[in-house]
Amino acid sequence: MKIARNIAMMVVCILLGIMLSLQYKSVNHNQKLASLENKRVEELKEDLINLQKQKNELQERLMKLEEENQTYARVKAGDSEAVQQIQNNLKKARIFAGLETVKGAGIIVTLDNNEYVHVYDTDILNVVNELRASGAQAISVNEERIVAMTEIRNAGQYVIINGKQFKAPFVIKAIADPDDLERSLTLMGGVIESLEENLGLKVSIKKSEEIIIGKFIDDGTSIKTDLLTTVE
Amino acid sequence: MDKPGSRFILLLVFIIFGVILAVQIKSSLYSKKTTASDKLTVDMLKAQIAEVTAETEQLKAAIDENVVMQNDMIREYISMQNDDRLAEEWEMIKLNTGLVDVKGPGITIMLDDAPVRSPDMPLRWLIIHDYDVRTILNDLKKAGAQAIAVNGERLVPMSEQVCAGPTILINGNRHPVPYYIEAIGDPDVLFESISTSSKVAELIEFNIRVEIKKANEIKIDKFSSADNLDRYISGLEVYEK
Numbered sequence: 157m158k159i160a161r162n163i164a165m166m167v168v169c170i171l172l173g174i175m176l177s178l179q180y181k182s183v184n185h186n187q188k189l190a191s192l193e194n195k196r197v198e199e200l201k202e203d204l205i206n207l208q209k210q211k212n213e214l215q216e217r218l219m220k221l222e223e224e225n226q227t228y229a230r231v232k233a234g235d236s237e238a239v240q241q242i243q244n245n246l247k248k249a250r251i252f253a254g255l256e257t258v259k260g261a262g263i264i265v266t267l268d269n270n271e272y273v274h275v276y277d278t279d280i281l282n283v284v285n286e287l288r289a290s291g292a293q294a295i296s297v298n299e300e301r302i303v304a305m306t307e308i309r310n311a312g313q314y315v316i317i318n319g320k321q322f323k324a325p326f327v328i329k330a331i332a333d334p335d336d337l338e339r340s341l342t343l344m345g346g347v348i349e350s351l352e353e354n355l356g357l358k359v360s361i362k363k364s365e366e367i368i369i370g371k372f373i374d375d376g377t378s379i380k381t382d383l384l385t386t387v388e
Numbered sequence: 389m390d391k392p393g394s395r396f397i398l399l400l401v402f403i404i405f406g407v408i409l410a411v412q413i414k415s416s417l418y419s420k421k422t423t424a425s426d427k428l429t430v431d432m433l434k435a436q437i438a439e440v441t442a443e444t445e446q447l448k449a450a451i452d453e454n455v456v457m458q459n460d461m462i463r464e465y466i467s468m469q470n471d472d473r474l475a476e477e478w479e480m481i482k483l484n485t486g487l488v489d490v491k492g493p494g495i496t497i498m499l500d501d502a503p504v505r506s507p508d509m510p511l512r513w514l515i516i517h518d519y520d521v522r523t524i525l526n527d528l529k530k531a532g533a534q535a536i537a538v539n540g541e542r543l544v545p546m547s548e549q550v551c552a553g554p555t556i557l558i559n560g561n562r563h564p565v566p567y568y569i570e571a572i573g574d575p576d577v578l579f580e581s582i583s584t585s586s587k588v589a590e591l592i593e594f595n596i597r598v599e600i601k602k603a604n605e606i607k608i609d610k611f612s613s614a615d616n617l618d619r620y621i622s623g624l625e626v627y628e629k
Contacts, residue, residue, distance in 0.1 A: 382534075
């Protein structure tokens with residue numbers, strides 16, 4: 157009698173143990189599932205917000221384009237306002253291409269050799285790239301306007317920019333918010349620090365409220381497009 | 389049966405049993421409820437995303453249509469002026485600064501990180517950096533490239549290539565490896581100058597994958613903000629002497 161009771165008790169206890177472990181697993185699993193779903197929802201929400209933003213931008217762009225096109229349609233009729241607008245747009249493209257002399261607030265960076273170290277093409281390229289990344293809208297090096305296909309390369313003692321030879325010092329001008337430009341150039345471990353500290357070049361930065369950057373001088377051979385065909 | 393010890397044990401067992409039952413029921417109920425409601429939101433969000441995506445596609449198509457219309461009207465205006473210089477210059481600007489899609493002969497370059505870690509080289513030598521891409525682009529410009537794109541981003545005057553974590557930022561958009569550089573120009577000259585450049589030799593030394601191919605026709609898309617130049621020139625004022 158006593159033995160049977162003990163066995164029954166043991167069976168009950170074993171069952172209880174198994175249930176306990178199953179229970180633990182199941183609760184854990186349920187919780188994980190719930191948090192996973194939650195994360196997915198967050199991700200999807202973020203995607204949706206980004207898409208909506210993109211959509212709004214596109215909508216704005218389309219509205220502007222349609223408005224412009226309505227104005228342009230009046231050009232044929234000789235509407236002077238429409239002609240004005242079309243000329244404005246042509247001018248904008250010329251400014252973007254670097255074919256207009258422009259002025260604005262900006263920064264002037266000067267790079268010069270020291271006794272032992274010379275300024276290399278890569279040093280100039282690094283500064284120019286950093287200026288572009290911080291929002292520069294026009295850049296020139298020694299008055300040579302930097303355009304899309306401008307190369308900057310060493311050739312012996314010289315650095316060649318837009319096919320013309322230059323020697324140090326290199327005066328780099330850029331138009332954009334002067335504080336933004338200065339901040340990103342003088343960042344700790346940034347471009348200027350590495351040029352000054354690691355290479356020992358002479359570097360100076362000057363902010364200015366009015367910088368004039370000359371247009372790209374096209375002598376007919378410097379911008380070549382003979383191999384390009386428009387795709388309609 | 390009347391032994392107090394075993395009764396006590398039985399009591400304890402049934403209490404635990406009851407608690408387990410209650411917790412289990414609650415947990416399963418909760419999980420069913422949340423997954424059901426989350427499933428609903430997930431489905432809803434997905435439907436919304438699909439809807440907005442379709443709308444943006446429509447908008448893009450409408451924008452493209454309007455751009456074509458605008459270009460036609462500009463062309464018409466220019467031809468009305470009977471000014472050959474103006475017409476020529478406008479053609480040049482469109483092609484050179486990426487305002488239109490262009491095609492022509494050239495080369496393609498594929499760059500990808502080294503396939504495996506190498507025990508005797510630090511990791512930073514085995515991956516492609518922004519300055520590697522920059523040097524190759526500068527080499528292409530030196531060799532007379534007339535239009536260049538990196539991962540579909542047309543290079544314009546103020547195109548930057550800066551490192552942003554594991555990606556490179558080009559025209560304000562992030563791009564991870566591999567990098568596909570397309571350049572239109574004289575294929576032989578471009579191929580020769582890139583394949584013999586010191587940068588490519590250096591990359592190959594570190595097992596970085598570099599594939600250079602000549603092509604008879606490369607198509608390069610226009611600058612992604614070609615119809616929205618204002619923000620790129622907002623701080624510039626034309627200076628007339």
